[in-house]
Amino acid sequence: MGSETNLTLQDVAWHDAVGRLIETLDQPNFWTALVRLLRRYVPADNWVVLIFSSGKPQVLAESPGLDDGLDLLFQEYLKGLYLLDPFYLANREAPKSGLFRLEDVAPECFEQTDYYQRYFRLNVLADEVHINVQLDAERTLSLSLGSQAPFSTEQVALLGLIHPWVAALMRQRSVFEQELKHAPELPPNWENHLESTALQISSSLSAREMEVGRLMLSGCSNKEIARKLEISAETVKVHRKHMYSKLGIKSQSELFLLFLQAQE
Structure with missing residues (x-):
């Protein structure tokens, strides 16, 4: 006797949809069609497809955006806020393919940061997942899905099941992306701008102080910063104290405002 095949109508619908999607690999509407398919299984309120690299x-x-217009908050992200994005930072620290949840990459104090309060919860909303496809040693193709509500365990598990299909389609699509052939813009030199913007600087910030400041703004706790930089938590506090003194500020919020000014 032959083995019994348990094929549901949902299975048939998925394979039919993927087949149709393959036909659009070289078409302008491919990404919209892919997200539309994913939304049948996992709700998403916003999405973006990016190339992460050492540049912008x-x-x-x-x-x-609203009324099909330009998303102004996302433009702020592209100007420089991406330097505080936990997904961008995690990818730069260890580029690799896979499915990543916000809770996988967010620093310990992420929800307490000005970046989270002033950008993430307004633009991305409550939760985010990324499907990453590492194209080479330098570039990662990333599909971001944002949601008004946290993704459930079941939804993340479903994304995990269909991830190999989606990643394969993304990799095939990369062949047709003209943007991949252009060199990315370099990140804004916000460190130098911080020094020229602050009014009460006694001396230049050291490279280590700048690194501590960036990690603070991204939501890393003193312990996380110490681990990443291989220094003690007490040394982190000293660097923060010196940085605040040189910039003439007293809080992380003031440092974030200087960071925003550096993008203008």
């Missing part, structure tokens, strides 16, 4: 992220496609 390159946008390949994104969900439209």
Whole structure:
């Protein structure tokens, strides 16, 4: 006797949809069609397709803003806020393919940062997942899905099941992306701008102080910063104290405002 095949209508629908999607690999509407398919299984309120590299992220496609206009908050992200994005930072620290949840990459104090309060919860909303495809040693193709509510365990598990299909389609699509052929813009030199913007600087910030400041703004606790930089937590506090003194500020919020000014 032959083995019994348990094929559901949902299985048939998925394979039919993927087949249709393959036909659009070289078409302008591919990314929209892919996200539309994913939304049948996992709700997403916004999305963007990016290339992460050592330079400024390159946008390949994104969900439209209000009235199909430009998403102004996302433009702030591209100007320099991406330097505080936990997904961007995690990818730069260890580029690799896979499915990543916000809780996988967010620093310990992420929800307490000005970046989270002033950008993430307004633009990305409550939760985010990324499907990453590492194209080479330098570049990672990333599909971000944002949601008004946290993704459930079941939804993340479902994304994990279909991830190999989606990643394969993304890799095949990369062949047709013209943006991949252009060199990415370099990140803004916000360190130098901080020094020229602050009014009460006694001397230049050291490279280590700048690194501590960036990690603080991204939501890393003193212990996380100490681990990443291989120094003690007490040394982190000393660097922070010196940085605040040189910049003439007293809080992380003031440092974030200087960071924003550096993008203008």
